[in-house]
Amino acid sequence: MNVWKLAQSPNYDRNVNKFYPYSELPYAGEYNLLKIPISLQNLIEHIDYWGEGRAVTQFGTTGFTDCYNINEKYKLVSKGSDVDRKIPNRIPVYSMTECDTSNYIKDRSVKLVTVSNGPISKSCAKDIARIVNYDIGKIVTFGYDKDSEDIKNLEDVLKYTEFIYCASHTVPSILSELTAFETRRAYINIKDLQQELYRNIADANYDNALMICRDMKINDNSSAIFNVVSKMMQEGFRNIVPYAYQLWHNNEQEIVKKYFPAQFALILNGDKVKIINKKHNLALKLDKDLNSNNTRKALGGIDDNLNNWKFTALWEDNKLSFKIDTGDGKLSLCISDNKTSGKRHLYAVTYSNNLQCKWSLVPVMSKNNFVLYIVDKQFNQGMKLDAETIKNEERLVVSDDSPVCDQEVYGWDIVPFIKE
Template sequence: MPSFSVWKYALPPNYDRNVNKIYPYSEVPFLGEYNLVKIPVSPYKFVDHIDYWGEGRIEVTAGCSGFTNCYNINHVHQVVSNGPDANRKIPNRIPVISFTNCDTSSYIEDNSVELITVMGAPINTSCAEDIGRIINNDVGKVVVFGFEEDSANIKNLESELTKKALVYCEDFSLPSKLLDLTLFDSHRAYLNLTDMSDCLYKNIVEKKYENAVSKSKLLHDSNNGSVISDTVSKLLKERQQNIWSYAYKLWNSNEKSLITNYFPQQFQAIFNGDYVTIVNKRNNLAIKLDANTDSYNDRLAWGDSQDKTSNRVIWKFIPIWQNNSVTFKIINIEHGMYLKLDVNTDNIGDRKAWGDNNSNEERFEWILVPVMINYELIFLIINKRYNQGLKLDANVDEYGDRILWGHNGSVSHDPNYFGWYIMYWRTN
């Protein structure tokens, strides 16, 4: 137990090694007759970093711990325990009465700290409550070192951080100021929802889908599903086709409810194998296959000018997972044929779309690019083999129908022309 007499006669903090912060209480006892000034002094600023149970920077043979430029919360009579500054007063110390009575409310404002670290020292319920009180829920993060996931310390901490909507992030990259702590080989980070949203988005864009799935589950289970919704909206606005691979991994990781709760209904329809119709945005024609076959028993694909409800316009998407991404085969239910593009082109490089009983080539695979237009979701449907997006012919036949083509060129510039609705099939 720290001794008052040892602390009282200890040498002052080493401010050659450590930055002398404003309003530290390193050399005064707890409360007493002193007129306390709470930090941060300005209501418009945050305390940048507090190391709970910290003693300042310590470098010994076993490794390095602590920081030179932060406040250190510690026992009122604790001195530096080892290293070159052993037995000196702790720099930038904010005192607590005891190791089990961790109330810093006289010294630190509520919700005022950006970063809190804890290195191996116990996180009892009183300590956890104080951390939860002072960490800012909008910009704050808590990083702890040397704790097991299922320890009582972590359970105490998470119980309080959940109240502030700080969520565990398994792949958090330590900032430079935390990288030189060699005394510990593990850490756990708890981030505010803005940072969690950034991390989730980054996981998806960088195709780290397993991490994205685990984050999404944590966010949902902690009643912070709005982060998932916001991330999905951002991906849709940016036309990120990686959203499909993210959704595929959620669907196949027993997290189907997350698709139902946070994604547009088209995602659930496609991954659930529901019957859908595929309707061109510009012409409002549904894709069908011809009633007749050619010499190869293939059927030409059309946009139907009248029919949106019969069996002829029913399709189903089949996800194909390979090389860490998902593509789709598109099967016509009436004929059991898969949509493909022709190997041959016309005089401008376009390719007709057909239905075929076989589907063992890359030209049967399709990429779905989401496009949001005035809060309306449509899709560019692009052939993987030929990189051609589906379109309808400019001309109509005697029935008002239009041939379905793969367009030789980019389709992203004009989604109103090349875009498609994917909607649940309705019988009327």
């Protein structure tokens, strides 16, 4: 204690002098302490557990210049040009195995908790979980192996919270200033994790989105995937289907089956299905008569439980499209090159490698009502039924230049084909 008491004061030329630090006071219960933050309307921006302030050594940079540092009661700066000075903006704990800052820091009052330079004991882990804010906070560790006792202690505590390890998380730029550590692990709250998943899907960063899903699954928070998927479908994002494809083809079929509409599994598994128009409740089928070029017109007609289809996914140049084939695989749905009265007709053909036989699926949900827009890749037009009826009250399947935005007109449902 005498060495600590006689040590030089903290270096506040290098470090920001924060309000109400206890750098010059020992850990003592008899003090009438003022807890920070003064008001929970203004949360603490950053606390570095076992921090000593900024230090630059031959091994790299550690510590931060603008945060509170939690450390042992008689600990002095151990490295860099401020060695043996008192730690700036220090909040004391009794020891590395007896970590209780509840007399100094209010519960759930810190936006960012970093930890490095010291052991994460069970006591330390509990204190970290106590001070971090559950709604907007995050925890970032530096220099700990993922299989270490330190990380085990931290994760044992965090499993009772809504903080989840996120390998793909982009940490605040200030944390990139630390160069002395080879490893870094970020634990973020479930709300931020959902935003992270949303952003990666929207940006087509499917590898990152896949990692986030697996983190959620490991931590029993897979239901958060449903929240993101539902929100993005309500907003009309096309990337939901490629994201589901990536899950499906990376051994995460159960996530798709559990948290996506049932139609996704039918499509991605290549099951035989019926394709039903939302507005007229008519099934996609083919004219029995051949055209002169050996194609068949696509029609919407009363479901006779004979016509069935299957979707074949094509992943090319990091983009997803589908072939829509008859259940026997002999014919593929194709859009016409030519317009008739401003409309393009749809046909089934035996050749299927050109762009006219490739389709995008756009999932749309409103008030728990799910439909798919089926949009061709060649002209970016939505598949719909013609307003006029022909024989047997059937309608031609067509597309035109109208915006694809009316769920009644452009919406299709996918249901299992069950042979009677």
